[in-house]
Amino acid sequence: MLGMEDGLIGLAWLLSxxxxxxxxxxxxxxxxxxxxxx
Amino acid sequence: MNLPLLTVxxxxxxxxxxxxxxxxxxRTSTDEDFMLAGRDIHPGIMALSYGATFISTSAIIGFGxxxxxxxxxxxxxxxxxxxxxxxxxxxxxxxxxRRMSLNLGSDTFxxxxxxxxxxxxxxxxxxxxxxxxxxxxxSIILIGGARFxxxxxxxxxxxxxxxxxVIVGFYVITGGLKAVMYSDAFSALVIFTGMLFxxxxxxxxxxxxxxxHRQLARISDLVPAELMEMGHQGxxxxxxxxxxxxxxxxxxxxxxxxxxxxxxxxxxxxxxxxRETKSLYQAVIVGGVFIFxxxxxxxxxxxxxxxxxxxxxxxxxxxxxxxxxxxLIIPTFISRxxxxxxxxxxxxxxxxxxxxxxxxxxxxxxxxFGRDIYxxxxxxxxxxxxxxxxxxxxxxxxxxxxxxxxxxVGVLIGLGAAVLLAYVLPGGVIAxxxxxxxxxxxxxxxxxxxxxxxxxxASGRAALWSAVSGYVVSxxxxxxxxxxxxxxxxxxxxxxxxxxxxxxxxxxxxxLVYALPVSFLVFVIGSLLDEGPGEEHTARCFAGIxxxxxx
Numbered sequence: 001m002l003g004m005e006d007g008l009i010g011l012a013w014l015l016s017x018x019x020x021x022x023x024x025x026x027x028x029x030x031x032x033x034x035x036x037x038x
Numbered sequence: 039m040n041l042p043l044l045t046v047x048x049x050x051x052x053x054x055x056x057x058x059x060x061x062x063x064x065r066t067s068t069d070e071d072f073m074l075a076g077r078d079i080h081p082g083i084m085a086l087s088y089g090a091t092f093i094s095t096s097a098i099i100g101f102g103x104x105x106x107x108x109x110x111x112x113x114x115x116x117x118x119x120x121x122x123x124x125x126x127x128x129x130x131x132x133x134x135x136r137r138m139s140l141n142l143g144s145d146t147f148x149x150x151x152x153x154x155x156x157x158x159x160x161x162x163x164x165x166x167x168x169x170x171x172x173x174x175x176x177s178i179i180l181i182g183g184a185r186f187x188x189x190x191x192x193x194x195x196x197x198x199x200x201x202x203x204v205i206v207g208f209y210v211i212t213g214g215l216k217a218v219m220y221s222d223a224f225s226a227l228v229i230f231t232g233m234l235f236x237x238x239x240x241x242x243x244x245x246x247x248x249x250x251h252r253q254l255a256r257i258s259d260l261v262p263a264e265l266m267e268m269g270h271q272g273x274x275x276x277x278x279x280x281x282x283x284x285x286x287x288x289x290x291x292x293x294x295x296x297x298x299x300x301x302x303x304x305x306x307x308x309x310x311x312x313r314e315t316k317s318l319y320q321a322v323i324v325g326g327v328f329i330f331x332x333x334x335x336x337x338x339x340x341x342x343x344x345x346x347x348x349x350x351x352x353x354x355x356x357x358x359x360x361x362x363x364x365x366l367i368i369p370t371f372i373s374r375x376x377x378x379x380x381x382x383x384x385x386x387x388x389x390x391x392x393x394x395x396x397x398x399x400x401x402x403x404x405x406x407f408g409r410d411i412y413x414x415x416x417x418x419x420x421x422x423x424x425x426x427x428x429x430x431x432x433x434x435x436x437x438x439x440x441x442x443x444x445x446x447v448g449v450l451i452g453l454g455a456a457v458l459l460a461y462v463l464p465g466g467v468i469a470x471x472x473x474x475x476x477x478x479x480x481x482x483x484x485x486x487x488x489x490x491x492x493x494x495x496a497s498g499r500a501a502l503w504s505a506v507s508g509y510v511v512s513x514x515x516x517x518x519x520x521x522x523x524x525x526x527x528x529x530x531x532x533x534x535x536x537x538x539x540x541x542x543x544x545x546x547x548x549x550l551v552y553a554l555p556v557s558f559l560v561f562v563i564g565s566l567l568d569e570g571p572g573e574e575h576t577a578r579c580f581a582g583i584x585x586x587x588x589x
Contacts, residue, residue: 006275012113016334019120023326026129031319 044382051386058220079219081317085128085324087222087394088308090229092123092299093329094395095182095388096175098229098336100468103364104291105340106355106371107265109273111287112337118296120329127300128322132309134491136318137583139310147303147402148410151483154490154579156571157498158414160505165410167482167509168303169403173452175475176399177459178468180206182365183392184460189369190385196461202389203457206396219311222398225390229332232384236372237335243375244345254345260354273341282546286522289548290473298476298550301483303406304398315586336368343371350374363465400452407448413441470522473548478516481508481553485561493565494576500564508557515549 079087105112135150144150148168152161180202187198244250251274258272269281277283299305312318344354351358359366373381463471482505489496516523518530518539525537538545570576 006110008276009110009113009274012111012117013334015117016113016120016330019117019125020326020330023120023125023322026125027319027321027323027326030129031316031323 040378040382043379047379047382048386051383051390054224055221055390058224062220078313079311081312081320082324083219083223084308084312084317085321086226086328087219088305088321089325089328089332090222090226090391090394091308091398092119092302092305093226093229093332093391094179095186095392096179096395096468096472097333098233098391099182099185099365099368099388100178100472101291101295102336102340102368103366103466104469105337106343106367107364108270108277108283108287109275109341110337111276112291112340113334114288115292115296116330116333116337118292119299119333120326122296123299124322124325124329127305128309128318128325131300131306131487131491132318132321133315133586134583135306135309136312136315137581137586138491138579141578141581145310146405146410147306148406150306151486151490151501152410152414155486155496155498155501156575157502160486160498160502161410162414163502163505164303164483165406165414167478167505168406169411169448169452171475171478172399172403172406173455173459174471176396176403176452176456177463178471179392179395179399180456180460181463182468183388185363185365186369186385186388189366189373190381199457199460202392203453203460205389206393207453221390222394225387225394226328228383228387229391230328232380232387233332233335235380236339236376236384237331239375240339240342240346240371244342244349250342250345254342257345257348257354260344260348262354262356273344280543282542285543285546285548289546289551290477291469294473294477294480294548294550297484297554298473298480301479301487302476303479303483304395304402306487307402339371340368343367346371346375361465365466365468396453396456400449400456403452404445404449407451408441408443408445412444416440464526474516474523477548477550477553478509478512481512481550481557482506483508484554485558489561489565490579494580495565495570496561497565497568497570499568500561503564504557504561507560508553511556512549512553515553519544520547520549521545 101112101115138154139145139150142150142153144153146165148161148164151164152158180199183202184195184199187193187202188195191198241247241250244253255272255274258275261270261272265283268286269278269283271278277287309318312321340355347353347355347358355367355371356362356364359370372384376384485504485508486496486501489501517527518524521538524530524545528537530539531537571579
């Protein structure tokens with residue numbers, strides 16, 4: 001993947017991208033929810 | 039050196055930073071402004087300030103150089119930095135730290151632990167550990183900034199370090215958290231943009247991402263023999279499983295820094311600076327994107343620099359830089375592939391990144407000295423869980439002039455110790471010293487911090503013994519077992535005539551790997567055997583936490 005020879009390195013890259021997306025999505029959902037209750 | 043260009047960039051940059059510091063300083067009127075930026079900072083500013091404090095010259099210069107040596111396996115640290123250092127830290131621990139510190143009226147990491155556990159000895163012990171060992175980390179932040187100045191201005195390292203120490207000294211003395219958080223956020227924005235440019239520039243210099251990685255895989259026979267023997271299998275491959283390099287990359291670098299971030303006093307305090315839980319959810323978005331781009335870029339640019347140097351100069355990165363010092367790889371690479379204006383801007387970014395982190399560390403260290411150690415010892419007869427909770431409006435004004443003076447003395451001692459250490463530490467030490475500091479903090483503080491936030495029955499005595507055992511076992515490991523430090527310190531050699539007490543793999547397993555379980559066990563077993571805190575105190579600590587977490 002992306003020319004990275006070792007699958008475990010590709011996995012680390014994917015997990016990093018996934019974690020960044022989790023931060024964005026989770027943050028947005030919780031931010032929205034806590035906004036509704038105020 | 040292009041002096042007119044450097045002067046123009048320097049003046050613009052200093053103008054912006056000075057204005058931001060003045061803005062924060064002018065708004066610093068109460069003690070709580072000084073300690074916690076008034077608990078009312080904008081979530082975006084908080085996240086960027088956290089980012090700039092977390093990602094300092096250590097990560098970019100030190101760990102970037104390590105990535106150039108060891109390869110893309112450091113991408114695992116990127117994953118942990120985002121998942122643990124931002125997601126878990128902000129959305130789970132941060133939410134509880136903010137609320138509980140507000141319930142207890144605590145404004146330093148050590149006072150928070152001491153009040154939560156109703157154990158003043160814990161406040162003094164943790165303040166002492168911070169005060170004694172933090173210079174190990176502060177000094178290498180200074181070294182990172184000085185290495186960049188050395189490379190860009192082509193001056194002697196000692197002179198570069200002196201220049202940086204003077205700038206940082208001026209900045210730190212103005213003090214106060216609010217004053218630094220605005221300029222931190224600006225530094226973070228410049229770091230973010232700079233790293234994006236660098237990432238694009240690096241891959242353009244070697245013909246694109248996929249082509250670059252494929253070519254990098256092809257030159258794996260150029261890995262130095264010494265690293266190959268340790269288990270290096272090329273920059274696009276993982277180190278051989280169980281080899282000494284594998285243990286170094288995964289137990290020291292990935293685990294030590296990846297997990298240790300949760301127990302960093304200067305970062306935990308950042309969660310106390312926002313007004314409401316909602317702010318932390320906004321901050322997690324900014325933090326996740328920032329760390330992904332900045333750290334992801336550093337750990338990809340480091341390895342790819344080898345390919346550039348081989349193509350242009352016929353040797354890998356570590357052979358190109360002077361003395362083979364890995365801390366010079368990233369500064370050298372940037373100076374080769376980027377335009378001069380970018381180089382100067384990046385140098386100023388590194389200086390301000392060093393300033394933001396050092397001022398934050400020194401702030402924590404000074405208050406550990408003045409408030410957590412001096413004030414706690416001064417009031418031996420006071421109750422353990424003083425002061426009573428302060429509401430955000432009234433602020434905690436309980437800060438006698440004597441303690442403020444002692445805090446400033448602590449700041450000066452902390453800065454002096456850091457500068458002195460920066461002069462005597464050997465080259466290429468940045469990543470190792472960072473891992474040491476993050477490792478001992480994780481072993482000493484992580485179990486009792488998690489217990490404070492999630493376990494109502496956690497006992498104060500168990501927490502103190504857990505902290506003591508974590509620090510003793512991890513520091514003992516560095517002195518007697520972990521070869522990288524033990525052989526240089528030479529204590530084991532002086533006592534038993536051997537560099538380390540045990541053989542491989544103990545010589546390469548980071549002490550965190552065994553110190554953290556020991557400290558966890560002491561904490562859990564101790565708490566189960568001891569009486570827990572009274573219900574009234576527990577109710578006060580945990581007031582409102584469940585509601586906030588469920589929102």
